[in-house]
Amino acid sequence: MTRKDGASQQDRQQPATSEKLETLNFKVPTSFKKTYKGYAVAQGMTMVDLLREGFELSRARRGR
Numbered sequence: 001m002t003r004k005d006g007a008s009q010q011d012r013q014q015p016a017t018s019e020k021l022e023t024l025n026f027k028v029p030t031s032f033k034k035t036y037k038g039y040a041v042a043q044g045m046t047m048v049d050l051l052r053e054g055f056e057l058s059r060a061r062r063g064r
Helices: 009-013 030-042 047-061
Strands: none
């Protein structure tokens, strides 16, 4: 399966660096997950990419 930008699912799962990946595990309400996933899909990005982008925006706004 490919996204609008032509990246395959395997390409999206590869880290931008060679840094080892860890599992980040936390629970959210079902309604939040549905909304979050739907928004990520609508933006043509993975849920992980959306999380990373949101985290970086938050850090920048708060002055790191």
